[in-house]
Amino acid sequence: MKPTLRRALCALCACAAALCAMPQTHAAGAGEKVPIGLAAPLSGISALFGQSFSIAAQVAVDQANQAGLTIGGRRVTLELVTADDRGDARSSALAAQYLIRRNVIGVVGHGITAASMAAAPLYSEAGVPMITGSSSSKELTEQGYRTVFRTIGHDDAAAAQAAHYMWTTLKARRVITVDDGSAFGVRLARQFAQAFGAAGGVVTARRTVNDKTSDFNDLLYVLKAQQADAVFFGGSVRQAAELMRGMRRTGVNSRLMTGSNGAADRQFLDITGPAGEGALSIEPGVPAERMPGWKQFAEAYARRGDTPMSTFSPFVYDATQALIAAMKLADSTDPARVTQALHKLRLPGLTGRIAFDEHGDLLDPSYTIYEVRQMRWTAQRPAEPAK
Numbered sequence: 001m002k003p004t005l006r007r008a009l010c011a012l013c014a015c016a017a018a019l020c021a022m023p024q025t026h027a028a029g030a031g032e033k034v035p036i037g038l039a040a041p042l043s044g045i046s047a048l049f050g051q052s053f054s055i056a057a058q059v060a061v062d063q064a065n066q067a068g069l070t071i072g073g074r075r076v077t078l079e080l081v082t083a084d085d086r087g088d089a090r091s092s093a094l095a096a097q098y099l100i101r102r103n104v105i106g107v108v109g110h111g112i113t114a115a116s117m118a119a120a121p122l123y124s125e126a127g128v129p130m131i132t133g134s135s136s137s138k139e140l141t142e143q144g145y146r147t148v149f150r151t152i153g154h155d156d157a158a159a160a161q162a163a164h165y166m167w168t169t170l171k172a173r174r175v176i177t178v179d180d181g182s183a184f185g186v187r188l189a190r191q192f193a194q195a196f197g198a199a200g201g202v203v204t205a206r207r208t209v210n211d212k213t214s215d216f217n218d219l220l221y222v223l224k225a226q227q228a229d230a231v232f233f234g235g236s237v238r239q240a241a242e243l244m245r246g247m248r249r250t251g252v253n254s255r256l257m258t259g260s261n262g263a264a265d266r267q268f269l270d271i272t273g274p275a276g277e278g279a280l281s282i283e284p285g286v287p288a289e290r291m292p293g294w295k296q297f298a299e300a301y302a303r304r305g306d307t308p309m310s311t312f313s314p315f316v317y318d319a320t321q322a323l324i325a326a327m328k329l330a331d332s333t334d335p336a337r338v339t340q341a342l343h344k345l346r347l348p349g350l351t352g353r354i355a356f357d358e359h360g361d362l363l364d365p366s367y368t369i370y371e372v373r374q375m376r377w378t379a380q381r382p383a384e385p386a387k
Contacts, residue, residue, distance in 0.1 A: 027364050031075030031225045036061060036323060037099035038080055039109030039119065039130075041087035049310055053133070054082055054311040057108050059233045059300045068316035070323075072331055077322065085110050089118035096122040104128065105333050106323045108316060113137040113184060120148050129339040131323055133315030136261055136284070137184055141359040147339055149356050151318045151349065152284045153365025155184065158259055161367050162232065162282045169369075169380075170231035170255060174204050177244070178219065180211035180235030188234035188259045196232075204228050211235060216246045225250045229384055230255040237263045240281075243272035248275040257282060263379040264310040264370040275304040279382075283311060285351045286366050293350055318349040324373035325354075 016237060038057045040050035056285050061078045067077050077287060081102050083095035090191060093113035100122065101108055109131040110116040110188040117134035123130045126144040131149040132140070162280050166172045176199050179185035186208070192201045204226055207219055223231060231247070231254050240258040247256060257280040264281045272279070297317060301309055330341035347354040355363045369380045 002356070004060065006069050008046065012219050013384035025327075027099065031069075031077045033079045034071070034076045034327075035079050035081045035102055035104045037102065037109070037321065038082045038093045038105035038127075038320075039085045039092065039099060039107055040082075040111040040117070041069070041115075043083065043085035044086050048089045048113065050084070050087070051305070051307045051314075052310040052313045053109070053111060053316045055304045055307055056133075056309075056317040057320040058304055059297065063300070071327060075374070076333070084239065085115045085119070087112050088117055089114050092116070092119045093122060094253045095119065098133040100126045100210055105327060105335050106131065108133070108319045108323060113140055115342065116140050116148075116205065120145050121135075123147050126335075127339070128335045129326075129342055131319040131342070133317070133319040134261070138361075139187070140184070141361050144359075146343075146360075148361040149319075149322070149342055151322060151351065151354055151362065152312065152315045153367060154261070154361055157323060157365055158189055158282055158284070158367055159188050159191035160195040162257060162259055162369075163192050163199060163201070164197060164370050165282070166230055166257065167199040167201055170230060172201065172255070174202050174226075175204045175208065175230045175232055176205045176223060176226060176227045177203055178209065178230045178231060178233045178235070180239055181208050182211050182235065185211070185234035189232065192232050192234070194312050209235075209239070211239070214239070214242045214354050216243055219243075220246050220250045220252060221292055221349055223247060223254060224250055227252070228254050230257060233258045233260070236260055237265070237267050239275065240279075240350060244268075245272045245275045257281065264306070265311060269372065269375055269377070272372075274375065276375070278367055279372045281370045281377070282367050283370055286312065286368055288314075291350050297350055297359070312349050318347075318351050318354055321349060322354050323349055 040053040042050045061080045083098050083160040085092035093109050096119035115134040116132050129147045133151045136155045140155045177189040179189035182336050237260045240260045244256050264283050264345045269276050325347050326338045326341035330337040352366050370377045371380050
């Protein structure tokens with residue numbers, strides 16, 4: 001090899017070594033990328049539901065990045081890493097394992113309680129916090145994992161407030177409970193019955209229907225025979241709407257209240273039509289127009305995509321905001337320190353104050369009673385806890 005060529009190659013090798021030794025950045029001025037996980041049903045029958053979560057979480061990430069983040073003296077850029085849990089236990093475990101391998105600092109999700117409960121032990125073992133904005137069963141936080149949080153009230157509290165409203169506002173004294181046989185529906189109806197009985201009311205019958213049926217003829221016969229003041233239903237939105245339509249068709253004049261999260265939406269009215277008039281639903285949070293920053297959130301959401309916003313989108317947004325705020329409070333991207341900060345967090349969120357008890361539940365969740373009036377869900381008033 002000629003001396004001149006040898007010298008040139010040596011110079012090139014020295015430059016390459018120097019470049020390899022230089023700190024690597026993902027983009028000029030962008031800073032170190034910090035992954036945040038989002039687990040939700042992004043495919044299948046609940047895809048729209050999950051996609052709305054993804055958009056809401058991305059809005060929070062976008063806002064944080066635009067404002068600029070410095071953690072531990074380093075400029076960081078947040079990156080949302082999504083995983084499809086398909087809304088079932090097996091897929092949620094796979095989604096959780098994927099996000100853990102991606103070294104996320106925390107996870108927003110999962111969408112439904114069954115998925116969250118399957119994933120929770122995996123996150124706990126890995127020391128990664130998870131914050132759900134939609135899994136409302138009390139059983140989730142009763143598992144005892146310190147890494148589990150939620151920005152939505154749990155079903156036991158919703159049932160108690162529904163019973164309080166029935167007794168004090170509707171003046172109902174005789175009520176029938178109906179559930180769809182699911183863990184969610186059974187527990188919700190049971191907790192309602194306990195709270196209503198404690199207030200002095202009488203539950204004249206308790207009925208369970210198959211969660212796939214739309215044939216309520218046997219149940220409607222019982223409802224018509226008893227003509228209770230009200231019926232409380234724990235189950236899906238679709239079945240709540242079918243039941244309401246059947247009640248009016250067969251002359252059952254009892255008031256129907258559903259604890260189906262998300263019932264106060266178009267799907268219920270599309271099924272019932274005019275028969276939905278007078279139906280009641282208890283929903284988490286306050287009406288959108290009373291949320292501080294609602295207009296800005298709605299506009300940012302619309303810019304991100306055309307997937308309809310779900311009832312839970314604001315709670316998912318707040319879950320993402322809480323995770324980011326905890327990271328800032330801890331001044332660290334270490335999941336263990338972020339988890340510790342979440343237990344101390346006090347954040348004025350879109351849906352209300354975000355602060356958790358020792359179980360990871362909200363300290364003061366809010367609910368609103370809605371009623372169908374002239375084919376529109378109308379907020380009646382914030383639900384009040386039983387005294």
